[in-house]
Amino acid sequence: MARSPPPPPSAGGAQYAQQFLNTALSQRGPSALPYAEDVKWLIRNHLVALAEAFPSLHPKAALFTHNDGRAAHLLQADGTIPIHHAGASYNLPAVIWLPEPYPRSPPLVFLSPTRDMVIKPHHPLVDRSGLVANAPYLRSWVFPSSNLVDLVRSLSHLFGLDPPLFTRNPPPPAAAPTPTNPSPQPPPPRVSPSPSPSYRLGGFPASPQLAPRPPPTEDPAEVFKRNAVVKLVDMAYADAAALRTAREAEVDALFTVQAELRHRGDLVAQGVRKMGEEKEALERRLQDVMMATDVVEAWVTENTRRGNTQASEDAIQPADVLSRQMIECTAADLALEDTIYALDKAIQEGSVPFDGYLRSVRALSRKQFFHRALSAKVHTAQQQAKVASMAARAPQYAS
Template identity: 30%
Template sequence: MVDSERLRSWLKQYHNPDVAYREIMSVTNQYRGLHPEQSLYNFNDGSRMELVNLSGTIPVRYKGSVYNIPICIWLIDTHPQNAPICYVKPTSDMSIKVSMFVDQSGKIYLPYLHDWVPSESDLLGLIQVLIVTFGDQPPVFARAKDTDPYGANSFMPQPSGSFVPYPTTYPPAPPSSNFSGYPPYPPTSNNAFPGYPPYQTPYTPYPITGFGTPQPPVGTGTIKEEHIRESLLTALEEKLLRRMKEQFQQNQAELDTLKRTQDELKQGKMKLDSILSRLEKEKNDLDKNITMLQDKEQELDKAIERISNEETIDVDDAVITTAPLYKQLLNAFAEEAALEDTIYYMGEALRCGVIDLDVFLRQVRTLSRKQFMLRALMQKCRQKAGLSI
C-alpha cells in the first residue's frame, strides 16, 4: 500500500509533481511488486540529490514461465522532461548478465529511454518495454554452486525471482535409494519424449528449452560419451543462437535509428524546399516593389525639375476664394480651428497651475459658445454652397 501523503511530500521538489505522482500510482496499482522510495542518488559528476525511485520486481515471462526480475527506476527531478535512470538490482545469489541492454554495473540501456518523448513516454510504457526486452534476453543469472558436479553451461530463470543453472545432462543415479540429492528416474519411458525420461521433482520444474536435452537411457545410471557430446553440441548451438539473436537485435536497433534519421532528413528537406520557395516569392515581390519605386522616383525628379523652373507662388494668393460665400466659410473654419487650439492650451495651462480653475472655466465657456456659433455658421454656408455636410 502506497502512502500518498508521504509520496507527495517526496515529490515537492520535482518540477511536475502531479505528473510524477499520477505515473507512480498507475505503476504501483498495476505492478504490486514495485513500491516508491526516497534516497540519495550519486551522479557521475560526484553530485548527490534526494530522488524518488521505484524498487522491487517486475513479472517477466520467459519460455512459458513467469519470473520476478529485481529492478530500480530513478525519477529525475525534471520528470517527465528527462528519461528515468534504470538499474537491474541483483540479489546476493545473482550475477548480472551483460548484454547490449545491461552493462556490468546493472545500468539499463534501451531505445525507449534514448528516444524519450515527454508528451508520449511514461513509466508504465517503460516497464512494459522492460518486460518484453527481458523476456527475450534475461538480465541476471544465478551464481554457480560448488556442489554442481558438472558445472552449468546454460542458465535459466527460476519462478522465485532468481536465475539458477540448468545442466545440460543429468547426474548418474546414486547406488543407494536413501540418497536424496536427486530424484530417481521413473521405471518406464511412457512420456511425451520417447527415449528421454522426464525429470520429476516435488519442486518448481525448470522451463523446457526449445532444443531438448539429451539424457541417459531408461534404467541406466551412467552418462555415456555420446551423451556428453550431444550436451556440448546443444550448449554450443544455444550459445551461437544467442549470439546471433544479440547481433540481430543490435543491427535491427541500428537500422531503426538510420530509418528515423532518414525520416528526419526527409522532413528537413521538405521544410527547406518550402522556405526556398517562400524566399523566391518574396524576392520576386521585392523586385517588383523596387521597379515601382524607381518609376515613382523618376516622376518625382521630373516634378521637382518642372516646379523649380516655374515662378514662385504666393501662398496667400493661392488660397483666395472665388466667391464671398467660400471666403466666409474659409474664415469661419480657420477661426474655429484657432479656438480649438486655444482651448487645448488653456487646459495645459490649468494642468501646470498657470491659471486658476475659475478663470479656466469662464474662458472655456466663452470660447465654446463662440466655437458653437462658428460651427453653425460653417454648416449653413456648406448647405448654401451645396457642399456635403
C-alpha cells in the first residue's frame, strides 16, 4: 500500500496567501484575472480564510481549460483535504478552482489522485474524472454567505464517511527461478516480518476491487448509519437553502416597503413644512389686517364723537386711478338712472310736457350709455391688472 505524497509547504501560510492575492488581484490590463471588480475583495477573504483554516490548501494562479476549449488564468486552492476514516487520518489531494463568475456561482472541486491511487467506482459524490459534482454544499451554494472554508469542512466530513480514493494493491512478487544444479544450499535466514507502516498522514485503505482476497463484509448497521447520515446532511443543506431563499425574498420585500415608506415620509415632511410656511404667512397677514382694523375703528370712533360727517365720507379712498374712475362712472350711472326715474314720475303726474320729457330722456340716456361703456372698459383694465399681479406672485407660491 503506497503512501500519498505530503502536501507542499504553505510558504508562509495566511501571510503568504495575503501577499500573493494582493498582487494577483490588483493586476490590470491583459494580465488581470477575469473576476468582477466588486467581488475581488471577497475572493481574497475567502482564500485567506481557507489558508488559515486548512494550511494544506494554498492559493495559486494557473491556466484552466473549459469544456468548450476556452483557456483562462484562474485562481485555485491546491493541496490536500484532511479526512478521518475508521479511526485514522488521511489527506485527499484536491484542487479547488474559482471560475470567472465566482463567488456568485460555486467553485469547481477536483480530486487529483496520484499514480498509486484510484477513484472509487460509483461514488455518490465524485465521478470518474475526479470532479466533485454532487456535494450538497455545492448544490445549495448561495451568494454571498457561502464560502470555501465551510465547503472544505463539509467535504471533509462526507469523505470521511465514504472515502472516494483508495491505494492500488502492489503486484505480487515474481517467483524465484529454480537453479539447474540442485546443489545443497544453506537455508536462507529467517526474517521476521516487520509490521506494515501506518499511513495515517497520506495513505488510504486498499481498493476492494483490486485486492487479491475478498474484503470482509461490511456491517449492515454501519452501512445503514453511513447512508442515513449522508441523507440527513443532504436534506439539511436542501432545507437550509430553501429557507435562506425564502428569507432573502422576505428581506427584499421588506427593503422595498421600507424604501417606499421613506419616500412617503419625505413627501409628508415636505407637505408639513409647506403648510407651516403658509400658516406663518397667514398669521402675518392676519396681524396686518387686525392692525388696520384697529386703526380704522379708532378713526371712526374719534370722528363719530366729533360729529364730522364730511370726514366719514372721505374715509374710504380709491386704491388707484382705475378704481377712482370706476367709482365715478358708477356714481354718474346711478345718478342718471335716478333722474330718468324722476322724469317718469313727472310725466305720469303731468308736471312735464311730453316733448320736453322725450328730449330730456334722450340726452340722459346718451350720457348713461357713455358712462356704462367707460365703466366696462375700466372693469376690463382692472381684470387684466389683477391677472398680471397674480402672475407676478406665482413664483413666490411655487417656491
